[in-house]
Amino acid sequence: MNHVEPLDTHHKRLAFTSGNEVLDRYLHEIAYQAKRKSLAAIFVAVGEDDPATILGYYTLSTYTIEGLDIPAVLRTTRKLPSHRVGATLLGRLAVAMHVRHKGIGELLLIDALKQAHEASRTVASTCVVVDAIDEAIILYYERFGFVRVAPDSRRLVLMMETIAQLFSHGVHTTAATSHERRDRLRGKPRAASW
Numbered sequence: 001m002n003h004v005e006p007l008d009t010h011h012k013r014l015a016f017t018s019g020n021e022v023l024d025r026y027l028h029e030i031a032y033q034a035k036r037k038s039l040a041a042i043f044v045a046v047g048e049d050d051p052a053t054i055l056g057y058y059t060l061s062t063y064t065i066e067g068l069d070i071p072a073v074l075r076t077t078r079k080l081p082s083h084r085v086g087a088t089l090l091g092r093l094a095v096a097m098h099v100r101h102k103g104i105g106e107l108l109l110i111d112a113l114k115q116a117h118e119a120s121r122t123v124a125s126t127c128v129v130v131d132a133i134d135e136a137i138i139l140y141y142e143r144f145g146f147v148r149v150a151p152d153s154r155r156l157v158l159m160m161e162t163i164a165q166l167f168s169h170g171v172h173t174t175a176a177t178s179h180e181r182r183d184r185l186r187g188k189p190r191a192a193s194w
Ligand SMILES: CC(C)(COP(=O)(O)OP(=O)(O)OC[C@H]1O[C@@H](n2cnc3c(N)ncnc32)[C@H](O)[C@@H]1OP(=O)(O)O)[C@@H](O)C(=O)NCCC(=O)NCCS
Pocket: 018, 019, 020, 023, 092, 093, 094, 095, 096, 099, 100, 101, 102, 103, 104, 105, 106, 107, 131, 132, 133, 134, 136, 137, 138, 139, 140
């Protein structure tokens, strides 16, 4: 079974290939330093049988977002201020080419939301923010409930309150392809509260 853990020295960073040069270079050259300097928290997916091979990774950092940049429907229902508010940035997400379409992206994304939610209990954060690398990937995030901040923007947000509801309904992150979890997430209609 695959699971997610913090990046460490035994992980084979240089062998990772997602097909995206920028995301690969980050893991090869920058990630470990970024972790050491507390610029980002980096988590990797690995398999039980080969715990050093990185199947995918994501990064999280503290962030701020203008309240006004949160879509009005989400901001006004929560009466959020228009000035800068705390948020969590999902800075990078990538899965190795040879294990694509096996649910590892989903495993990583759900784990990232769980980490962000847990951290927000001690350091408050209004939402998780992601800047989609291209138009196609926006759909991927929308299926998990992320909402575009504007029709012409590649930035998406998922409110922490919504993430909290997700985990209070018992979404687990240990299995790579839990059909129950997949159905729950993908079947969930995109509601204004997301
Ligand atoms: C996006 C990414 C993380 C998904 O990882 P994955 O493990 O293959 O994804 P999952 O198995 O959880 O989900 C697969 C589904 O996601 C969707 N999907 C995957 N990649 C996609 C893409 N680039 N654009 C749109 N949808 C995509 C497809 O519907 C796919 O369904 P299918 O398997 O029935 O074809 C991976 O494709 C990747 O690393 N891409 C390159 C880097 C990247 O674009 N990162 C996002 C940065 S914002």
